[in-house]
Amino acid sequence: MPVQQQVDKIVLTHPKGSSAEILLYGATVISWKSGSVPNPQPVERLFVSSKAALDGSKPVRGGIPVVFPCFGAPTHPEHLKLGQHGFARSETWTFNSIVMDNEAGVSVKLTLEPKASITERYERPFHLAYVVTLAEHQISTDLHVQNTALSTTPPLEFQALFHNYIRAPASEVSITPLEGISYYDKTETSEELRSKPKTEQRATVDVKKFTDSVYEDAPGIYEVASPTNKVEIKTKSFKDVVVWNPQAEAGSKIGDMEAGGWEKYVCVEPGYVRGFVKLEAGQTWIGQQVLTAKL
Numbered sequence: 001m002p003v004q005q006q007v008d009k010i011v012l013t014h015p016k017g018s019s020a021e022i023l024l025y026g027a028t029v030i031s032w033k034s035g036s037v038p039n040p041q042p043v044e045r046l047f048v049s050s051k052a053a054l055d056g057s058k059p060v061r062g063g064i065p066v067v068f069p070c071f072g073a074p075t076h077p078e079h080l081k082l083g084q085h086g087f088a089r090s091e092t093w094t095f096n097s098i099v100m101d102n103e104a105g106v107s108v109k110l111t112l113e114p115k116a117s118i119t120e121r122y123e124r125p126f127h128l129a130y131v132v133t134l135a136e137h138q139i140s141t142d143l144h145v146q147n148t149a150l151s152t153t154p155p156l157e158f159q160a161l162f163h164n165y166i167r168a169p170a171s172e173v174s175i176t177p178l179e180g181i182s183y184y185d186k187t188e189t190s191e192e193l194r195s196k197p198k199t200e201q202r203a204t205v206d207v208k209k210f211t212d213s214v215y216e217d218a219p220g221i222y223e224v225a226s227p228t229n230k231v232e233i234k235t236k237s238f239k240d241v242v243v244w245n246p247q248a249e250a251g252s253k254i255g256d257m258e259a260g261g262w263e264k265y266v267c268v269e270p271g272y273v274r275g276f277v278k279l280e281a282g283q284t285w286i287g288q289q290v291l292t293a294k295l
């Protein structure tokens with residue numbers, strides 16, 4: 001049964017053994033099990049904290065949270081009533097349809113439209129569709145943002161990001177290629193230093209220390225490599241990428257982070273987070289990532 005709809009989640013299975021689970025809450029992918037060419041046995045590729053709330057009480061600590069319409073603390077005038085990372089990850093989406101089901105894979109669409117829990121703090125009209133596709137060694141997530149306003153209104157301005165928690169030993173994982181890319185270091189202690197761009201000097205980026213880096217105008221294709229998991233991330237429309245691991249310094253202060261959880265993942269998060277997408281009325285913007293298991 002390639003698509004199983006349960007009360008609170010959708011389970012996708014591939015005939016070759018890979019699988020994925022999508023919580024309707026936040027349209028959060030909470031599991032992606034996949035083999036690879038060298039190692040066909042499916043293994044879990046994502047990290048979800050054992051203390052994560054999966055009951056819709058708060059955004060999931062792990063998996064692939066969907067960040068929209070703002071990244072981080074809101075700064076845009078239309079977003080000021082929203083919480084960190086916007087509302088998409090903390091609203092219950094609707095299972096809309098099975099988009100594809102064949103030997104290549106299975107694809108489902110979830111949708112989110114304005115409802116009271118949103119419109120009481122966000123006034124712009126919109127329609128979101130989220131398409132998740134599972135193949136033998138891949139999972140892709142596409143966010144379709146439609147500006148459903150009448151043509152006389154100003155453009156819809158937003159940020160979007162996939163907050164991927166990639167399972168890996170934080171002491172051994174590397175992220176490439178980011179050398180030469182401009183980034184903002186959010187671990188700096190002053191706002192002045194946090195807003196001053198740096199240039200990545202390392203051929204391979206690690207997260208052996210507390211890391212919270214926002215890379216701007218990044219390559220759009222990344223390799224997240226460790227001895228136990230290697231994932232390639234290919235993206236479209238996401239000009240930026242965030243690399244985050246709190247290590248014990250910040251991780252021990254996160255309430256829904258399991259003890260030592262920061263040692264088990266790295267967040268590599270493709271997004272459009274420096275500046276805002278400007279979407280004219282009636283237009284649709286699509287941000288895509290394809291994760292491929294390579295080890």
Ligand code: TA6
Binds near residue numbers: 059072267
């Ligand atoms: O994407 C990195 C980041 O913005 C970090 O600064 C940290 O706040 C992380 O997201 C987790 O945010 P959350 O709201 O899920 O606790």
